[in-house]
Amino acid sequence: MQDRHSQNEQTAENLPLRGIKVVEAAQGVAGPFCGRFLAALGAKVIKVERPPEGDWSRKIGPFLPGNVRSECSALYLYNNMGKESVLLDWETESGMSALETLVSSADILIEDWDRAYREEIGLTTDRFTSLNSELIEICTTPFGLTGPYSRWKSTPIVQLALGGYLYLTGNSSEEPLMLPGHQPDYLTGLNAHNAVQIALWERARSGRGQFLEMSMMENLGVLHQFTFEMETYSGVVRNRNGLQWNKVGPFASYGITTLPCDDGYVAFGASTEDQWERLCAMLGREDLLDDPEFDTRLKRSQKSDTLDSLITDWMKGKTRQEVFLEGSEKWFLPVAPVLNLNEVLRDPQFVQRNLFQPLSHPEAGEALYPTFPFAMSEIKPIVARAPLLGEHTSDVLGGLA
Amino acid sequence: MNKSGYVEGGSLSGLRVLDLTRVWAGPLATRIFGDFGAQIIKISDPRTPVANTNGVNNKLNRNKLSLGLRLDKDSGKGIFRDLVAISDVVIENFRPRVMRNLSLAYDQLKAINHDIVMCSMPGFGMEGPYSEYPAYGTTAEAIAGVPSLIGYEPSVPMPTGIAYGDPISGLHAIGAVLASLRNRDIAGGGQFIDVALAAGPVITIGEFLVASSADSYEREVYGNKHTHQSPHGAYKAAGDDNWIAISVTNDQEWMSLRSVADDDRLSDPRFFEFEGRKQNEKLIDQVISEWVANREAVDLMNLLQNAGVPAGRVANSRQFLNDPHLAARDFFVWLDEQEFGPKQYEGQSIPGNYVDKSNWEPSHQMGQDSRYILEDILGYSDEQCHSLASEGSVAFNRELPTSDQRD
Numbered sequence: 106m107q108d109r110h111s112q113n114e115q116t117a118e119n120l121p122l123r124g125i126k127v128v129e130a131a132q133g134v135a136g137p138f139c140g141r142f143l144a145a146l147g148a149k150v151i152k153v154e155r156p157p158e159g160d161w162s163r164k165i166g167p168f169l170p171g172n173v174r175s176e177c178s179a180l181y182l183y184n185n186m187g188k189e190s191v192l193l194d195w196e197t198e199s200g201m202s203a204l205e206t207l208v209s210s211a212d213i214l215i216e217d218w219d220r221a222y223r224e225e226i227g228l229t230t231d232r233f234t235s236l237n238s239e240l241i242e243i244c245t246t247p248f249g250l251t252g253p254y255s256r257w258k259s260t261p262i263v264q265l266a267l268g269g270y271l272y273l274t275g276n277s278s279e280e281p282l283m284l285p286g287h288q289p290d291y292l293t294g295l296n297a298h299n300a301v302q303i304a305l306w307e308r309a310r311s312g313r314g315q316f317l318e319m320s321m322m323e324n325l326g327v328l329h330q331f332t333f334e335m336e337t338y339s340g341v342v343r344n345r346n347g348l349q350w351n352k353v354g355p356f357a358s359y360g361i362t363t364l365p366c367d368d369g370y371v372a373f374g375a376s377t378e379d380q381w382e383r384l385c386a387m388l389g390r391e392d393l394l395d396d397p398e399f400d401t402r403l404k405r406s407q408k409s410d411t412l413d414s415l416i417t418d419w420m421k422g423k424t425r426q427e428v429f430l431e432g433s434e435k436w437f438l439p440v441a442p443v444l445n446l447n448e449v450l451r452d453p454q455f456v457q458r459n460l461f462q463p464l465s466h467p468e469a470g471e472a473l474y475p476t477f478p479f480a481m482s483e484i485k486p487i488v489a490r491a492p493l494l495g496e497h498t499s500d501v502l503g504g505l506a
Numbered sequence: 507m508n509k510s511g512y513v514e515g516g517s518l519s520g521l522r523v524l525d526l527t528r529v530w531a532g533p534l535a536t537r538i539f540g541d542f543g544a545q546i547i548k549i550s551d552p553r554t555p556v557a558n559t560n561g562v563n564n565k566l567n568r569n570k571l572s573l574g575l576r577l578d579k580d581s582g583k584g585i586f587r588d589l590v591a592i593s594d595v596v597i598e599n600f601r602p603r604v605m606r607n608l609s610l611a612y613d614q615l616k617a618i619n620h621d622i623v624m625c626s627m628p629g630f631g632m633e634g635p636y637s638e639y640p641a642y643g644t645t646a647e648a649i650a651g652v653p654s655l656i657g658y659e660p661s662v663p664m665p666t667g668i669a670y671g672d673p674i675s676g677l678h679a680i681g682a683v684l685a686s687l688r689n690r691d692i693a694g695g696g697q698f699i700d701v702a703l704a705a706g707p708v709i710t711i712g713e714f715l716v717a718s719s720a721d722s723y724e725r726e727v728y729g730n731k732h733t734h735q736s737p738h739g740a741y742k743a744a745g746d747d748n749w750i751a752i753s754v755t756n757d758q759e760w761m762s763l764r765s766v767a768d769d770d771r772l773s774d775p776r777f778f779e780f781e782g783r784k785q786n787e788k789l790i791d792q793v794i795s796e797w798v799a800n801r802e803a804v805d806l807m808n809l810l811q812n813a814g815v816p817a818g819r820v821a822n823s824r825q826f827l828n829d830p831h832l833a834a835r836d837f838f839v840w841l842d843e844q845e846f847g848p849k850q851y852e853g854q855s856i857p858g859n860y861v862d863k864s865n866w867e868p869s870h871q872m873g874q875d876s877r878y879i880l881e882d883i884l885g886y887s888d889e890q891c892h893s894l895a896s897e898g899s900v901a902f903n904r905e906l907p908t909s910d911q912r913d
Binding site for chain 1: 542634651657679695706714723811826835852854
């Protein structure tokens with residue numbers, strides 16, 4: 106066998122999804138983020154977009170500078186890297202027929218048609234799998250296709266609310282806060298990719314495809330840390346604590362806190378007994394280790410304000426980077442600067458991992474694009490720009506005639 | 507799953523995964539493999555007590571076998587190497603130097619099994635200036651920039667409160683491992699995968715970073731405000747800490763909201779379009795706040811959704827666990843956790859051919875499956891097991907029976 110380490114140029118021919126054809130009718134983030142993984146791993150991803158405007162994310166920013174606004178949405182450009190774009194209106198008879206032709210020779214169909222839309226256009230869940238028994242069709246919707254909420258509308262804040270996350274972010278006495286952008290959709294895209302990989306694994310053995318119905322609300326449900334166990338094992342409802350951590354229940358602890366220093370905020374993540382001891386040593390306050398006021402995690406958590414001011418005093422005159430290096434190297438504490446976006450793009454660790462790669466787009470110009478948080482020894486995922494609206498229509502549909 | 511650990515059905519049945527992960531991100535990843543029928547051998551150091559009274563260990567370690575094994579002892583390492591020879595995947599989330607110091611780095615495992623897929627999940631990655639620094643989900647999200655995009659006001663960032671780095675890292679690991687297994691099937695050969703916890707949350711704020719890199723992004727909105735939608739926020743409903751999230755994404759939804767809220771102050775024609783609503787957001791928020799203040803969040807949600815307005819009650823843990831939609835979809839699972847009794851957990855959100863929930867196994871005691879793994883999987887003799895137990899390399903959870911007590 107050839108030495109795969111010696112390859113310096115990766116093309117679709119030596120990636121794990123070589124030969125896999127994906128049709129993506131999904132819009133926004135969840136389905137497209139799944140398709141982005143498949144494209145990066147070597148699949149040919151044909152994104153079908155309805156005329157005249159295409160994927161709705163083209164209208165949502167933030168935008169890159171450029172004259173044609175619908176080609177400059179960073180949201181679209183990021184989530185559709187490495188795909189082909191075909192204009193096709195599946196709500197017309199001829200469009201649906203063209204989509205059926207495309208899907209009958211495809212391995213994977215990614216769509217996000219919810220129950221209300223399916224009823225509106227008369228689309229059953231076996232429409233495509235009945236044409237192609239090896240097809241893996243993944244349908245990501247906010248609530249799934251069954252159940253009392255299945256005809257409801259959703260947005261990220263609604264999803265975070267019902268999924269139990271909104272309640273946990275922000276100050277305890279104030280309005281709970283949403284996570285930025287489209288987090289429920291990204292988490293769903295990640296798990297949709299996992300679902301497709303699992304189904305491909307099974308298909309390689311059984312030869313059969315599947316219709317995979319994924320609910321965003323359920324995806325949020327499986328990703329909670331200890332929210333439900335605090336309730337079911339200890340009878341305590343987890344609440345939000347702003348910049349601090351839990352102060353009631355079995356997970357109450359001091360040392361997970363976000364505090365200001367000279368040039369911004371630092372996040373501390375100390376929670377174990379060892380880390381508490383090292384935190385005290387860092388602050389020069391080993392005396393606290395013998396103080397009965399601080400001898401349990403619960404007691405310490407309830408003195409969070411006092412302990413916060415000790416750390417804040419200790420950080421006076423220090424920058425985030427100085428605190429980060431001293432805390433990590435000398436005291437081996439989980440601690441990190443709260444970076445802004447420009448700082449993230451320049452962070453030396455991320456830069457060394459090639460986490461961002463420059464790409465040029467004919468309308469939106471040059472920008473850095475996040476790649477993947479994993480590095481693999483034998484596989485180098487493809488990093489390529491997103492398509493223009495309908496850029497590949499004649500190539501793809503012309504080939505069908 | 508029957509007693510021997512063999513899984514009937516499940517898309518991933520036949521795969522064997524050696525799971526050295528601790529805490530959250532790693533066990534979450536291997537739980538997915540286990541739910542889909544892979545054989546998960548969870549390897550834990552017998553000297554570290556399992557904290558299972560808070561429930562998190564139990565939730566994350568369903569459908570896994572438990573082997574109590576000391577990797578710092580030569581005989582323990584030998585058992586691990588024997589397992590690597592017959593396994594598909596090794597997954598771990600120690601600091602980078604730990605596996606190297608144990609002489610169990612990828613190259614050393616590959617010498618035992620050319621096709622092994624090894625996934626490491628350190629805080630910052632295997633190489634680079636921060637590689638040996640500790641990181642948790644809470645600090646990972648900070649360096650990834652997420653709290654800088656949350657908060658009530660420009661100068662103060664807000665952590666997610668949910669240690670966001672962990673679940674993202676776990677989900678990435680699954681996809682990368684499965685892609686590598688597919689690669690192994692097609693081309694042969696294993697893979698080393700390095701998933702950096704701190705890089706995970708970077709990926710889910712990608713659009714902001716892309717725009718920022720072209721000097722084209724400046725955060726404009728704070729709290730729960732939205733650049734394209736108005737009104738948009740969480741409003742305090744009746745009760746102690748009950749809130750209703752409402753987001754109006756278009757003019758038609760505004761008209762629906764107006765008809766259910768029925769307040770003259772909302773009739774201003776300027777509000778019929780987004781710009782007018784955005785400019786008068788404070789007044790509109792005030793009216794909505796008054797309208798919802800004495801109403802139940804669930805009633806408001808039903809009223810608004812039935813009128814076609816995106817709305818959701820802000821669920822706490824208890825409310826989520828009792829959600830009627832999730833119950834109707836049979837999302838939850840109850841597992842009998844012996845000393846703790848039957849416990850309700852989330853099911854599996856990844857659709858497909860996972861092991862039937864009625865056959866799911868609750869988490870096992872440390873070392874509960876050591877004997878099965880050594881004797882039935884590796885073919886060790888009873889005498890070898892006794893000797894390993896006496897030198898402390900393997901924990902068997904309970905006293906090993908003498909040979910004549912067996913059978």
